Amino acid sequence: MNLSYLLDPSHWDFSDGSIPTLIVSHLWYVLLSLVIGTAIALPIGLWIGHTGRGSFLAINAGNAGRSLPTLGLLMLMVTLLGLGLTPVLIALTVLVIPPVLTSAYAGIRNLDHRVVDAAKGVGMRPWQVLTKVELPMALPVLMSGFRSAALQVVATATVAAAVGLNGLGRLLIDGLAVNDYSRVLAGAIVVAVLAVLLDLVLAQVQRWIVSPGLSKR
């Protein structure tokens, strides 16, 4: 275990290619693809869960998404669109959509239907049922889908370096290219730590936004 690259203070300043700047670019890709992916998948998942129409799509989206090789998709996009941020974001967004869509759908579908009936019974409009009852109650399941999407994207965003972008994959690819294993190890450790920290943050967010009545506190 050679930690020299990780522990070298000169790799922790804010110069170009230093670990902090790579973390920032890595998180930037992660954030963008999570936001875009959720913006696409959440409404569709909620709609399918709310109406029950298109369940087939929601159930199979998960498996279909997992089976798409991200590296292949990324390289296809680069070949079609040229180098840049867009192909990376497309490949990572495709990774985010299935878990968010499936969990939004499952969160609503698995609700006790008496709760939804009660909400209709007290005179709520469909929109109110969705936003005031179904969505809040589906949040725990939805958040677990979002968290697994986030974990996956943090780990996979490393492939961005394979097509010339930044992110923590730089440490892996460049380290490999020059046989500098201490750099590779630094990259692996920083990504894993980043993933764990992000999950902790999201767990805290989940605690804030999920109604206390649901988490039995």
Add this chain to the structure above:
Amino acid sequence: MTTYLSNNWDTVLAALEQHIWLALLPVVIGFVVALPIGYLGVRFPWLYHPLVNVCGVLYSIPSLALFVFLPVLLGTKILSPLNIVVALIIYTVALLARTVADGLKAVDPLVVQSATAMGYRRFRRLTDVELPVALPVILAGLRVATVANISLVSVGALIGVGGLGQLFTRGFQLFYVEPIIVGIVLSVLLAGLADLVIVLLGRLITPWTRFQGAAS
């Protein structure tokens, strides 16, 4: 597309064959390793949470990092397929150990008690009652692990051993779409096929699940 395929048939076939080995061998080994680990997480309840956490951390290590780093740890050559196999075993175990534990935990305690009352010892009860009852959950996990492995293998192409992933890197280097599309299509088809096989196999070995609707 067809000209590419007919001109490179041997390359594509060799890549596909390597892909199948690299993806499925770890599933089998990982499954065998995950069973006892998952069981320990149920047998000793205090182990369950550490187990879940360790699995979560292992799964968050980027595959590229693991592929590159394992040679240092194992002393293997960087181009050895063994690195990919070991890395994917680690992911499979991380995914399945938890699923096995969750599946066993979800077995109705009444069923376990009945088996005990009928005279089953711990080991026979596990193999003849608890494991079969937990099978649907475990198989669901196995499907996820298999499909994930098949798509992960291609990342290995970045270090020179990646089955169909080699078609991606080749297409990328030559700025040539055909091999990439062929690789993606074959990879997705392979995942779909493997998934289907597990589903059918699951139906075959858990015939009672088909009658659940009628029974309850």
